[in-house]
Amino acid sequence: MADPLLDVSDLSIGFACGAVTTPVVHGISFNVGAGETVGLVGESGSGKSLTALALLGLVRPPGRILGGRVQFRGRDLLALSEEELRTIRGADIALVFQEPMTALNPVFTVGDQIAETLVVHGRADWPAARARAIELLDAVRIPDPSRRAHDYPHQLSGGQLQRVLIAMALSCRPSLLIADEPTTALDVRIQADILDLLRDMRAQFGLSLLLITHDLGVVAGMADRVAVMQAGRIVEQAPAKTLFASPQHSYTRELLASIPGDGGTR
Amino acid sequence: MRLVEVRHLTKAFARPRGWLRRPDETTVVDDVSFDIDEGETLGLVGESGSGKTTTGRCILRLIEPTSGEVRFKGEDVRAFAPARLRAARREMQIVFQDPYSSLNPRMRVDAIVAEPLVIHGIGDRSGREARVAELLQLVGLEPSMARRYPRDFSGGQRQRIAIARALALNPSFLIADEPVSSLDMTVQAQVMQLLMDLRQRLKLTCLFIAHDLRLVETVCTRLAVMYRGRIVEMGPTAAVFGSAKHAYTQALLSAIPVPDPTAKHTRITFEEASVNRTAPLRLMGENHWAAV
Numbered sequence: 001m002a003d004p005l006l007d008v009s010d011l012s013i014g015f016a017c018g019a020v021t022t023p024v025v026h027g028i029s030f031n032v033g034a035g036e037t038v039g040l041v042g043e044s045g046s047g048k049s050l051t052a053l054a055l056l057g058l059v060r061p062p063g064r065i066l067g068g069r070v071q072f073r074g075r076d077l078l079a080l081s082e083e084e085l086r087t088i089r090g091a092d093i094a095l096v097f098q099e100p101m102t103a104l105n106p107v108f109t110v111g112d113q114i115a116e117t118l119v120v121h122g123r124a125d126w127p128a129a130r131a132r133a134i135e136l137l138d139a140v141r142i143p144d145p146s147r148r149a150h151d152y153p154h155q156l157s158g159g160q161l162q163r164v165l166i167a168m169a170l171s172c173r174p175s176l177l178i179a180d181e182p183t184t185a186l187d188v189r190i191q192a193d194i195l196d197l198l199r200d201m202r203a204q205f206g207l208s209l210l211l212i213t214h215d216l217g218v219v220a221g222m223a224d225r226v227a228v229m230q231a232g233r234i235v236e237q238a239p240a241k242t243l244f245a246s247p248q249h250s251y252t253r254e255l256l257a258s259i260p261g262d263g264g265t266r
Numbered sequence: 267m268r269l270v271e272v273r274h275l276t277k278a279f280a281r282p283r284g285w286l287r288r289p290d291e292t293t294v295v296d297d298v299s300f301d302i303d304e305g306e307t308l309g310l311v312g313e314s315g316s317g318k319t320t321t322g323r324c325i326l327r328l329i330e331p332t333s334g335e336v337r338f339k340g341e342d343v344r345a346f347a348p349a350r351l352r353a354a355r356r357e358m359q360i361v362f363q364d365p366y367s368s369l370n371p372r373m374r375v376d377a378i379v380a381e382p383l384v385i386h387g388i389g390d391r392s393g394r395e396a397r398v399a400e401l402l403q404l405v406g407l408e409p410s411m412a413r414r415y416p417r418d419f420s421g422g423q424r425q426r427i428a429i430a431r432a433l434a435l436n437p438s439f440l441i442a443d444e445p446v447s448s449l450d451m452t453v454q455a456q457v458m459q460l461l462m463d464l465r466q467r468l469k470l471t472c473l474f475i476a477h478d479l480r481l482v483e484t485v486c487t488r489l490a491v492m493y494r495g496r497i498v499e500m501g502p503t504a505a506v507f508g509s510a511k512h513a514y515t516q517a518l519l520s521a522i523p524v525p526d527p528t529a530k531h532t533r534i535t536f537e538e539a540s541v542n543r544t545a546p547l548r549l550m551g552e553n554h555w556a557a558v
Contacts, residue, residue, distance in 0.1 A: 043450040187313035187477060192521035192533060214451055217480075217523030221531065240527040258455035259525050261480030 003074065004031035005208050006055070006093075006176055011068035013047070013054050016061070023066060025051055026232045032176065037202065037209040039219035039240070041255070042229030048212045049098075051229075052180050054078075055210075056095060057085040072176070091121045094169035098181035100161035104153040110164045111137070111149025117171045136167040139204075140197060159190035166197065170205060177202075180212045195222060216255055220244060228252045268340075269439060269471045270302040270325065275334035277320050294320045296495035298334070302439075307465065307472040309486030309503065311479055311518075316492040318475045319363075322441045325473070326358055327351060338439070356386055359432040363444035365424035369416040375402075375427055376412035382434040401430040406460060422453035426460065433468065440465075443475045458485065479522055483507060488553075491515045500547065501554030511556035513541055 013025040025047040032038045042048045053059050055070055057077060070077040072093065077085065089095075097103040104113060114136055115129035124132060130149070137145035140163040153161060162182060169177055179198065183191035195218065202209055211222055219226055220240060227237040228251065236249040247253045277295040281287075295317040302308045312318045323329040325336050327343060336343040338354060346354060359382075362368040369378055379401055380394045389397060399409035405426040416424055425445060432440060442461060446454040462485055465472055476482050482489055483503060490500040491512065499512040510516045517536035524531055547555040 043452060188479065189313065189517060189521045189536070192523070195523075196533065215523065216451075217525040220525045220527045220529070221523055223527075244525065244527050254452055256525065258451040259480065260454065260458065260478065261483040261522070 004033045005036075005073065006032040006210070007069075007071040008051075008055070009069050009071075011051065011054060011070060012066035013050055013059060013063060014066045015063050021064065021066065024232050025054070027068065028227075028229070028232075028234045029068075030227045030234060030237060032208050032210055034175070034208055035206055036225065037211060037223045039223030039226040040210060040212045040229060041214065041216060041219055041226060043214055043255075045231075046229040047232040048229050049180055052095065052178050052210070052212055055178060056089050056093060057082070058089075087121070090117055090169075090174075091172040092174050093176045093178065094172070094174040096162070096165050096169050096177065096179040096182050098184055100158055100165055100185065101153075103165055104161060106153050109150050109152055110156065110161075111151075114149075114164065114168045114171055117168055121172050123172055132171070133167070136171055137164070139170070140164070140167045140201070142167075157190075158186055159193060162186065162190075162194050163197065166194075166201065170201060170207075173205060174207070176208045176210065178210045178212070181214070182211075183218060184213070184215070191218070198222070216244075216259055228255065267304045268301050269304045269306075269338065270473070271335070271337040271340075272301070272321075272325065273299045273335040273337075275299065275321065275324055275336065276332050277317070277324055277329060278332045294495055295324065295331075298492075298495075298497055300490055300497065300500060302471055302473060304438075304471055305469060306488065307474055307486045309482030309489040310473060310475045310492060311477065311482055311489060312492035313477055313518075315494070317495040318477075318492050319443055321492070322360065322443050322473060322475050326355065326360060326441065328360070352386075356382075356435040357437050358439045358441070359435065359437040360441040360443060361425070361428050361432050361445045364448055365421055365428050366448070368428055369424055371416050373415075374412070375414055375416065375419075378416070378427060379412075379430045379434055382431060386435060388435070397434065398430075401434055402427075404433065404464070405430045420453075421449050422457055425449065425457050429457075429460065429464070433464065436468075437470070439471045439473075441473045441475065444477065445474075446481065447476070447478065454481075461485070479507075479518060491518070494543070496543070496557065497547065498541075499556040501551065501556075505551055505554045509551070511550045511554070511558055513537075513558075515556075 009029045010027045012023055012027050014021045014023040040048050054065060059065060065078055111133045114133035118124045118129040118132055119126055134145045134149050137148055142148050142163055183194050213219055223240045226240050226243045227234045230251045236252045247256055275295055275298040278291045278293045280291050283289040298321055310318045324331040376398045379398045383389055383394050398412055402409045407426055446457050474486055486503050489503050489506045490497045493514045499515045510519055514536050516534045520534040545557040547557050550556050
């Protein structure tokens with residue numbers, strides 16, 4: 001394989017409390033190839049969301065990167081200045097958050113919030129960005145996008161807000177999309193809709209996807225490879241088919257066993 | 267024997283007159299009828315806003331129904347005077363969804379679990395202390411933890427405390443309203459296992475409210491599927507999963523993520539306009555009803 005798009009090696013993150021720094025992510029390594037989807041799976045407190053933040057240089061004090069490298073297109077993201085990071089963040093690497101209800105600003109229209117991304121990254125002026133926002137809303141299958149662009153977040157449902165966030169994330173045509181629990185707050189039918197949309201967008205935009213979730217069911221239908229995190233460590237990493245067919249680590253087996261229902265029999 | 271009978275239960279929430287707005291009403295539970303037999307676990311499933319939680323609370327009269335009938339052991343719950351209702355609640359208990367808000371953060375665990383006993387005037391101090399220890403053990407917690415506060419416990423442990431409190435009065439009927447939806451997967455599995463063990467040991471009759479169809483599949487003998495305030499399908503779990511009759515149930519089932527990367531999944535989408543919202547439940551198979 002050629003150099004992966006994203007290559008994380010030996011990444012450690014900790015929280016400082018006075019003179020003591022407690023590591024919470026312990027030297028994890030994984031990569032995401034071009035066009036590949038990698039699932040990062042773990043339970044609350046496993047460090048998966050913190051890892052996502054670290055990739056974008058968004059770990060804030062008392063959190064601190066303790067070591068390791070995050071290579072993206074051959075550049076070490078951890079060594080970049082805030083200014084340099086800002087040109088990559090939201091442009092070449094985009095993030096979709098877990099809580100669509102709180103991720104948007106309630107006092108601006110959704111169209112303007114999508115357009116803002118384009119303007120900030122110098123991709124368009126406001127009129128062009130607003131027009132592009134409507135196209136993006138259409139791309140994420142929001143009905144009647146030219147009217148919806150003028151809606152405020154409270155006028156949209158949770159599923160629609162998640163679509164808006166995806167539209168926003170895709171606005172600058174990133175090559176890597178990090179989706180942190182993108183369907184956790186949603187009802188099961190809406191969850192399936194959003195996953196379908198992510199699959200479509202992945203194909204349409206040639207995206208690489210880092211899918212962070214606690215739900216192995218979600219990962220199974222999406223990911224090429226899966227990394228399982230427990231207490232800040234990646235305990236198992238394998239192609240999805242291998243991981244589900246013959247999990248090696250006891251924790252992976254426990255996670256698989258905890259999926260309710262009789263799963264694959266339907 | 268029928269333990270719980272619900273007939274034509276309806277709950278409408280009124281929005282008062284506001285500035286430039288006429289008063290209006292939203293019907294959240296719309297003509298819902300079902301029975302729960304003694305020893306049975308009925309699963310009530312639906313998406314957010316479908317009215318499943320309101321239905322559960324109306325049965326206990328935590329929310330007063332607008333109309334309809336609720337019978338517990340043949341008695342009309344809605345006709346109960348306050349004192350009688352309080353006595354009846356000894357037998358009907360509920361475990362809430364969110365163990366972070368359902369436990370008073372300023373009360374110690376022993377006080378939380380003993381509170382139902384105090385309210386109902388059961389036992390003396392030392393008797394209650396012994397009962398609390400027994401209950402904590404029953405739900406898999408150390409009795410020595412009784413002097414701590416909820417903040418010292420994880421989500422799963424808190425839900426165990428909430429279960430201990432619900433069981434303090436030896437109820438015969440337990441409503442579990444999304445008891446594990448805020449918990450991690452492995453913890454979910456542990457708490458579900460606990461609930462199933464307790465149901466067996468204490469011969470509980472349960473109404474299990476959930477949005478996750480995968481959960482109800484293993485624990486419920488029968489299922490009722492709610493959509494926008496109405497039951498659209500009801501029947502034995504195997505029948506509903508195996509041959510769902512209502513378009514909405516089919517869509518829900520097809521949306522369940524399958525933990526198998528090699529599985530080919532076909533989504534069934536649900537067009538609201540395609541169904542008759544007011545269709546009555548019709549018998550489709552043995553004890554299997556659908557509003558088609």
